[in-house]
Amino acid sequence: MIILRLLALGLLIMTTSTGHSLEIACEGMGINGVSIKRLDSDSKTVDLQDQIAIFQAVIADAQHVEYLYEWTLVSLDEPTTVFVYKNSKFIFKPKLTGKYDIILRVQNPSNDCGYHRMKFGVTSNAPFLGVTEVPVIGPEEFKQFDHLVALNAQKLWQCGEGEGVVIAVIDSGVQYNHPHLRPNIWLNTMEIPGDNIDNDNNGKIDDIHGWDFVHSDPFPLDDYGHGTYIAGLSASSVSGIARKAKILPLKIMDTFGSSFVTSAIEAIKYATDLSVSNSVPMIINLSSSIAHDLLPVEYDKMFKQAVKYAQDRGVMIIAPSGNGGNDGMNGMDLDIYPEYPSCYPNDNIITVAATNLAGVMTGYSNYGQQSVDVAAPGGTTGHSLMTTHFHPEVHLYRGVVGTSHAAPVVAGLAAVLWGQNKSLTPYEIRQIIIDTSTTTAGLEKRVLSGGWINPLRACLSNQ
């Protein structure tokens, strides 16, 4: 299977920062003969509803291990939680979904340390709690969303807010119970929930608010975070660019942020079929990609067919240009090093590079005068884009950085334009966004439009 690469710079930084837990105590010499095993299941994923997971240190070579010193649990959202046990079992009661590292420190008679690590995920099938009224937040809280100021969103909203348009978030799922997302979650009225029958005959049982292609169930809840950030930037009812567009959560990434090209293909078809059966304008945001060199011919063919399937049925796809280089920090020219789906030539795709809030291209963003259409704010490490958090019980918002997050800004703009005029085609919307962008010398040779999006000019030209 082929794995799609994730394009969120912020998440990469977060992942590496978990290494700080290794700075404890003595120098690690590496002790063999110890491993970590999960006792209650072979699966690396714990369900939040299970509420318990038991791990044990398995010692093959007790002779060289003095004692099991401590267990350390590291998650992305709770920076470090340390549990010290002299015995060898570790019992974990997860409170939050997400990726965890469990680290066991051992020591031999010479005081050499060894660290043994196991990654595991905590997922959840919590049901959608239902559509609610749009929450009201104060002006001070609203000020956090300074990309909305940079994009003149208050004036854009006088043109429209994406009414009647659906944005399919093909990603790690969506925290559909976030109070700012609940008002905008798509509901499939042709499906009766919980009767174990595929009422609308689309091949998916009880799919009332999207689908989880990882676990094959109707609960596409986000256990990684990325998809919730995308949903918030494009269509949060409070701070999205399109505050009245609907969000269709389609989960293809697992708890570790990996996904298969085949899942992306299935999800594109699902969103396209839903657009046709419900006669609703559909914008797919697909913030992951795969490099040309990593995509075998047969998968390339299937991926192309799925994009064409969407194109033939009037469905739009927004794709990021990607974060460049092996470190995701040095943008590359996609005209030379193509990635997909961003570089497929279909005219229903808008490929988006990332700028800072002043329209200056970021160092991490890939570019391409032919293959990248426009640029939009994607945040910088010093000035990230504020969006909805996937653990709203802990934080309502978080800052994100990456081309992954420039794409949903454009998806939101496309939704506003389409909501304004439902007779437009994806090609026409793409053309409006390109033609109305603000050109700059720095972007002239980097993207097709030569500029970054100008939402207000786009909506005024569309009246």
Ligand SMILES: [Ca+2]
């Ligand atoms: Ca169904």
Ligand SMILES: [Ca+2]
């Ligand atoms: Ca049903």
